[in-house]
Amino acid sequence: MAENHPLELLVQALRRLPGVGVKSAQRMAYHLLQHDREGALHLAQALQHACAEVRHCALCHTFTEDDVCATCRDPRRDHSQLCVVENPADLAAMERTGAYKGLYFVLMGKLSPLDDVGPRDIGLQKLFDRVDAPAGGEAGAEREVREVILATNFTAEGETTAHVIAQGLKARGVNVTRLARGVPVGSELEYVDLGTIAHALVDRR
Amino acid sequence: MAENHPLELLVQALRRLPGVGVKSAQRMAYHLLQHDREGALHLAQALQHACAEVRHCALCHTFTEDDVCATCRDPRRDHSQLCVVENPADLAAMERTGAYKGLYFVLMGKLSPLDDVGPRDIGLQKLFDRVDAPAGGEAGAEREVREVILATNFTAEGETTAHVIAQGLKARGVNVTRLARGVPVGSELEYVDLGTIAHALVDRR
Numbered sequence: 001m002a003e004n005h006p007l008e009l010l011v012q013a014l015r016r017l018p019g020v021g022v023k024s025a026q027r028m029a030y031h032l033l034q035h036d037r038e039g040a041l042h043l044a045q046a047l048q049h050a051c052a053e054v055r056h057c058a059l060c061h062t063f064t065e066d067d068v069c070a071t072c073r074d075p076r077r078d079h080s081q082l083c084v085v086e087n088p089a090d091l092a093a094m095e096r097t098g099a100y101k102g103l104y105f106v107l108m109g110k111l112s113p114l115d116d117v118g119p120r121d122i123g124l125q126k127l128f129d130r131v132d133a134p135a136g137g138e139a140g141a142e143r144e145v146r147e148v149i150l151a152t153n154f155t156a157e158g159e160t161t162a163h164v165i166a167q168g169l170k171a172r173g174v175n176v177t178r179l180a181r182g183v184p185v186g187s188e189l190e191y192v193d194l195g196t197i198a199h200a201l202v203d204r205r
Numbered sequence: 206m207a208e209n210h211p212l213e214l215l216v217q218a219l220r221r222l223p224g225v226g227v228k229s230a231q232r233m234a235y236h237l238l239q240h241d242r243e244g245a246l247h248l249a250q251a252l253q254h255a256c257a258e259v260r261h262c263a264l265c266h267t268f269t270e271d272d273v274c275a276t277c278r279d280p281r282r283d284h285s286q287l288c289v290v291e292n293p294a295d296l297a298a299m300e301r302t303g304a305y306k307g308l309y310f311v312l313m314g315k316l317s318p319l320d321d322v323g324p325r326d327i328g329l330q331k332l333f334d335r336v337d338a339p340a341g342g343e344a345g346a347e348r349e350v351r352e353v354i355l356a357t358n359f360t361a362e363g364e365t366t367a368h369v370i371a372q373g374l375k376a377r378g379v380n381v382t383r384l385a386r387g388v389p390v391g392s393e394l395e396y397v398d399l400g401t402i403a404h405a406l407v408d409r410r
Binding site for chain 2: 006007010012016017018028030032034037039041043045049050051063087108109
């Protein structure tokens with residue numbers, strides 16, 4: 001098929017989606033054109049709409065339509081706690097627990113030296129500035145944030161990111177905590193990996 | 206997140222792609238908005254362009270921008286042979302072999318009673334009309350198509366489709382053949398499934 005054929009261009013465009021190879025892209029293109037052109041046009045609109053409307057919250061950096069997101073604006077939340085997560089999906093998981101009433105900071109990534117992602121790429125300075133911000137925005141006032149809860153993933157990259165952030169924040173004299181490591185709810189010890197059991201033993205309470 | 210949030214609408218739209226669940230759709234949306242907005246807008250354009258431009262070839266039913274596709278228009282191809290495939294990807298696979306110089310008919314589907322896909326849904330009548338068409342389009346002239354090669358997939362649905370088409374065409378007195386079943390090139394007998402070996406034995410030459 002010619003390279004500038006609209007179908008071929010669509011397959012190429014679909015391949016830019018993460019996790020989509022040439023076979024999946026072809027299958028998607030054929031499916032949309034054969035069975036769901038309405039869905040294709042709907043997707044095109046949703047892409048354009050989202051690109052035009054979605055920006056980052058000035059305070060927590062998550063995706064939002066507004067300058068400051070609804071969570072950061074909510075006066076009923078505890079503004080002295082700041083939970084650091086890697087991405088909006090992690091924020092959504094924290095929210096679904098219903099166990100956290102503070103604010104968030106979304107890194108939109110993680111430190112990953114192998115992929116050439118350093119502190120600047122994930123805006124750590126923005127996090128430090130956020131933590132240093134005085135209460136009510138008045139210069140000279142005390143810091144609003146009293147505790148930073150590190151909720152990056154428990155992967156190698158997530159742990160590295162948490163470590164680097166903790167170093168930076170401890171130098172600022174902020175109280176830094178990390179989500180507890182331990183045995184997941186509902187699991188049988190026999191099937192839990194050894195590292196997890198060892199951590200749960202050390203952190204027993 | 207609110208249901209009418211542009212990000213949530215994008216996730217919903219991405220879920221209409223085949224093989225994409227809610228987690229993949231979220232990952233795609235986050236990736237596009239965070240790292241590849243250009244790619245997102247590019248995809249939106251490609252979708253709209255393809256929906257507007259791509260139609261079905263009047264003769265072989267494959268996707269094309271023109272009324273009749275380049276393959277069907279090609280005077281160097283053997284117009285007396287017609288190869289029936291399930292979809293454009295199968296057509297592309299046949300073309301890549303370089304071993305076939307005839308024309309095609311793309312079913313754009315397969316008979317699948319379990320999914321409620323019957324002969325009308327995949328346009329079998331269109332195939333029969335195509336086979337019956339007289340040479341040069343002159344009424345009363347002889348049939349142009351002398352041999353129909355069934356190249357539907359060797360799955361249960363593909364075999365059923367081939368069987369139904371063969372029945373319909375034999376009633377019309379057309380020469381109907383099916384791709385040979387046998388041992389794939391480069392394979393060791395020890396690892397080939399028994400059904401394939403049995404077929405290869407019966408069809409030995």
